[in-house]
Amino acid sequence: MRLDVLTIFPEMFPGVIGASIIKRAVEKGLVSLHVHDLRDWSKDKHRKVDDKPYGGGPGMVMRPDPFFDAVDDIKRRSQGRPRVILLSPQGRRLTQPDVRRLSREPWLILLCGHYEGIDERVRVGLADEELSIGDYVLTCGELPAMVLVDSVVRLVPGVLGDQASVVEESFSDHLLEYPQYTRPPEYRGMRVPDILLCGDHSKISQWRRHQAERLTAEKRPDLIENGPTNSSD
Numbered sequence: 001m002r003l004d005v006l007t008i009f010p011e012m013f014p015g016v017i018g019a020s021i022i023k024r025a026v027e028k029g030l031v032s033l034h035v036h037d038l039r040d041w042s043k044d045k046h047r048k049v050d051d052k053p054y055g056g057g058p059g060m061v062m063r064p065d066p067f068f069d070a071v072d073d074i075k076r077r078s079q080g081r082p083r084v085i086l087l088s089p090q091g092r093r094l095t096q097p098d099v100r101r102l103s104r105e106p107w108l109i110l111l112c113g114h115y116e117g118i119d120e121r122v123r124v125g126l127a128d129e130e131l132s133i134g135d136y137v138l139t140c141g142e143l144p145a146m147v148l149v150d151s152v153v154r155l156v157p158g159v160l161g162d163q164a165s166v167v168e169e170s171f172s173d174h175l176l177e178y179p180q181y182t183r184p185p186e187y188r189g190m191r192v193p194d195i196l197l198c199g200d201h202s203k204i205s206q207w208r209r210h211q212a213e214r215l216t217a218e219k220r221p222d223l224i225e226n227g228p229t230n231s232s233d
């Protein structure tokens with residue numbers, strides 16, 4: 001899978017990319033990830049990519065042409081059709097089914113916007129879809145782009161060492177996970193449940209299933225009522 005990110009803050013990415021499973025995926029050649037500075041496509045001598053809003057009002061708006069020119073240039077460098085995704089608070093909320101779908105795409109281009117807003121023509125004429133990562137306000141689309149990259153890259157075949165865990169996840173994602181324990185058997189007065197030490201694997205499976213159901217009902221009743229995604233998606 002190829003991923004291109006268009007941003008005015010390219011320096012935000014290397015830390016996240018270099019310190020995670022994403023780095024291994026890139027090193028294994030499973031994913032190629034290219035972060036581009038949108039200002040490289042500015043025609044202005046000060047590398048400006050925004051301007052005053054038509055019709056007046058406060059703040060600035062990101063111009064459409066650097067986005068369109070950048071996507072044109074990036075497309076020309078590779079063959080195939082990329083899926084262009086605009087990260088925006090107005091987008092549909094990203095869920096695991098979207099992540100799964102996007103992980104099957106050969107090529108994604110991610111467009112990061114800003115609090116000041118983006119010229120509407122980017123949404124209408126350039127983006128194939130518009131996604132948000134949740135109902136809270138951030139200062140920019142760069143963190144959401146990293147969230148999307150992280151969630152999608154981990155599902156690219158071969159990226160996770162243990163593919164069984166991904167399969168299992170797709171069967172059980174309407175439930176939270178059961179509680180996990182490791183040594184020591186007692187810590188600060190808190191004991192590991194005896195059943196996990198008894199060695200009876202069918203009993204242990206039963207207990208884990210029951211705990212998963214109990215924890216989900218307690219912490220995320222919405223998952224039981226609506227299935228893996230919220231009904232509003």
Ligand code: 9D3
Binds near residue numbers: 088
């Ligand atoms: C002035 C009105 N604002 C809408 C609430 C505009 C605005 C705020 C914040 C425009 C962009 C942003 C920056 N956030 C994103 O670009 C963004 C985002 C987010 O803030 N929350 C959740 N998902 C996303 S995806 C991109």
